Amino acid sequence: MEYWINIILLFFIYGFAGWCMEVALKYRQFHRFINRGFLTGPLLPIYGSGTVLITLVVGNLSSVESGPVMTFSLSFVICGLVEYLTSLVLEKIFHARWWDYSQKPMNLHGRVWIGNLILFGLAGLGIIHISNPLLYRFLDLFTLRTREIVAAVLLVILCADFVVSYFVLKLVKVGIDSSEADNTEEISKEVRQLLTNRSYFHKRFSEAYPEVVYKTDRVQARIAAVKAETERLRAEAERNLDEKAGKVAAKLEPVHRIRADLIGMQDELIELLYNEQSASDEIKELKAEVDQQKKRLENHAFVRYPYGKRRER
Secondary structure (H helix, E strand, O other), X not given: XXXXXXXXXHHHHHXXXXXXXXXXXXXXXXXXXXXXXXXXXXXXXXXXXXXXXXXXXXXXXXXXXXXXXXXXXXXXXXHHHHHHHHHHHHHHHHOXXXXXXXXXXXXXXXXXXXXXXXXXXXXXHHHHHHHHHHHHHHHOOOOHHHHHHHHHHHHHHHHHHHHHHHHHHHHHHXXXXXXXXXXXXXXXXXXXXXXXXXXXXXXXXXXHOOOOEEOOHHHHHHHHXXXXXXXXXXXXXXXXXXXXXXXXXXXXXXXXXXXXXXXXXXXXXHHXXXXXXXXXXXXXXXXXXXXXXXXXXXXXXXXXXXOOOEEEO
């Protein structure tokens, strides 16, 4: 029992620490206080859940298997899965992308990216090998009864906060689904206006995610149509470019190549028509003159350079 009470308290401690970190990062970005998260209170469950999962998994490994490399790897994978699944579920339920890493390198569907995953792995090392032992010692300063009461009170507050936040998100979903706009910017304005005219809880949520991207079926269909049209235009442009390139190449065919082909065909024609035994003196003289002129052409067509390369004049 004591073990699970400590786990619950770790969930709240790390959830609060994650909230503090997010608030600090957003203050640096927007230069104002932003109460991050879906909950009204100072708690981000995604941080608490990831930490608890790491603690549970690594804690059940042997001392050899729970070394730094294994801890880093498990934290990398577990927190990545938590972030990915949270993003996916929230988008499916509320038709909104709360964070998007599409512009980041090595991302997976814009839900997670390599930079955060590495930070998760490093954070896991700090949690398992540094902060958890310290927090366990701190919690041991209080009696089990005290910890039970604190955990119960925090769970009740969390449930109440969750209910309130659920109805706020439900209103957001209604606003998204009822919107006639066909782009995320217009939908964002409508939802923000809808929330601003209501209670503090609604206003707070509208400010918590200033970069949220809303996605209705109408927007999704429009995006798909634009992608299809873009692909069609690209294929058509490549086809036209290939045709024009072929025509240009034909027009720019070197003169010496055409001349060489023509001379070759003339030689073949002469060989077919000329007979040394039956040819008249006049034809023989003409044949000799043709051969002489062809040699002159070959001698003057190219110039030999000192390095043995030949270049057309």
